[in-house]
Amino acid sequence: MQQVVQLGRRLVTTMATLNNPAGTAVEVVRQQKKALRTVVRRELRNFSPEAKREEDEAIQKHILSAEWYQNSKRICAYVSCASLREVDTSHIMADLLEKQRRTAGMKVYVPRIEDKESHMRMLHITNTDDDLIANYMNILEPTLLDSVGNPREEVMQATEPLDLLLLPGLAFDRKGGRLGRGGGYYDLFLQNYLLLAKDKGWKSPLLVALSYSPQIRDDAVPVDATDVNIDALVNSNGILTFSSQAEERISSS
Ligand SMILES: Nc1nc2c(c(=O)[nH]1)N(C=O)[C@@H](CNc1ccc(C(=O)N[C@@H](CCC(=O)O)C(=O)O)cc1)CN2
Numbered sequence: 001m002q003q004v005v006q007l008g009r010r011l012v013t014t015m016a017t018l019n020n021p022a023g024t025a026v027e028v029v030r031q032q033k034k035a036l037r038t039v040v041r042r043e044l045r046n047f048s049p050e051a052k053r054e055e056d057e058a059i060q061k062h063i064l065s066a067e068w069y070q071n072s073k074r075i076c077a078y079v080s081c082a083s084l085r086e087v088d089t090s091h092i093m094a095d096l097l098e099k100q101r102r103t104a105g106m107k108v109y110v111p112r113i114e115d116k117e118s119h120m121r122m123l124h125i126t127n128t129d130d131d132l133i134a135n136y137m138n139i140l141e142p143t144l145l146d147s148v149g150n151p152r153e154e155v156m157q158a159t160e161p162l163d164l165l166l167l168p169g170l171a172f173d174r175k176g177g178r179l180g181r182g183g184g185y186y187d188l189f190l191q192n193y194l195l196l197a198k199d200k201g202w203k204s205p206l207l208v209a210l211s212y213s214p215q216i217r218d219d220a221v222p223v224d225a226t227d228v229n230i231d232a233l234v235n236s237n238g239i240l241t242f243s244s245q246a247e248e249r250i251s252s253s
């Protein structure tokens with residue numbers, strides 16, 4: 001029965017792509033993304049804990065000492081999840097929250113997923129002890145209300161622009177292409193935020209991802225029209241820049 005259903009599905013897909021040539025390319029990219037995710041997940045599982053620890057330290061050290069990071073006041077970061085084998089952000093989060101306590105105008109936001117349709121909000125937090133709670137995937141996310149019961153400020157409603165976004169991801173190429181985990185959360189958020197920034201006449205935030213060495217691919221990662229390129233990629237050897245904005249803000253600092 002299962003086989004019949006699968007055959008049926010394959011036939012529907014084949015017919016859809018025959019009738020719609022544009023659908024072919026979309027489906028090919030979707031399959032390429034799926035295949036690359038499988039390869040990179042496997043490589044990350046085989047990446048030794050020692051190598052991981054070493055790269056975690058080097059990547060965070062690089063960011064913490066960079067001027068483009070130190071000069072940013074309004075920042076979105078991700079709360080790293082060990083079971084997803086993500087580059088650790090605990091030192092960065094601690095630094096950001098400590099600086100936020102003593103710097104007027106500094107704001108730190110982290111993601112909270114809203115539903116399974118790629119909606120995610122970036123909410124303001126002040127600490128990692130009381131403000132975060134594990135979601136169904138065991139990722140720590142902000143609670144909806146702060147400690148006194150007020151709704152948290154969110155990036156899409158803020159009156160000032162973001163300077164910097166630190167992004168997770170599964171695979172990256174050497175030209176700014178980024179492959180996420182397949183939820184489309186960051187792509188949709190970035191699309192909406194970049195539209196808002198344009199509308200308000202704000203300059204775009206710097207989009208910087210963090211990556212272990214097996215996640216950097218020599219071949220281009222598969223992308224489609226909804227994927228947003230990153231400006232720069234921090235790895236254990238330093239930073240790779242991909243855009244003129246990154247060259248201006250990073251290379252010169
Ligand atoms: N730390 C962190 N926070 C984040 C993200 C992230 O990638 N990292 N997100 C970025 O979008 C959003 C959460 N989205 C996610 C979407 C899919 C998977 C995922 O596929 N996880 C497993 C497999 C599936 C599962 O357990 O259900 C995996 O990748 O192995 C994880 C997070 C918002 N917060």
Ligand SMILES: Nc1ncnc2c1ncn2[C@@H]1O[C@H](COP(=O)(O)OP(=O)(O)OP(=O)(O)O)[C@@H](O)[C@H]1O
Pocket residue numbers: 033118169178179180181182183184185186187188191226227
């Ligand atoms: N801007 C968008 N608007 C609507 N849907 C989107 C948008 N971006 C991505 N999606 C949807 O999300 C799903 C996953 O997309 P994709 O595989 O590119 O995600 P990803 O890059 O791995 O995830 P993420 O952006 O969270 O890192 C796709 O079905 C896609 O259509």
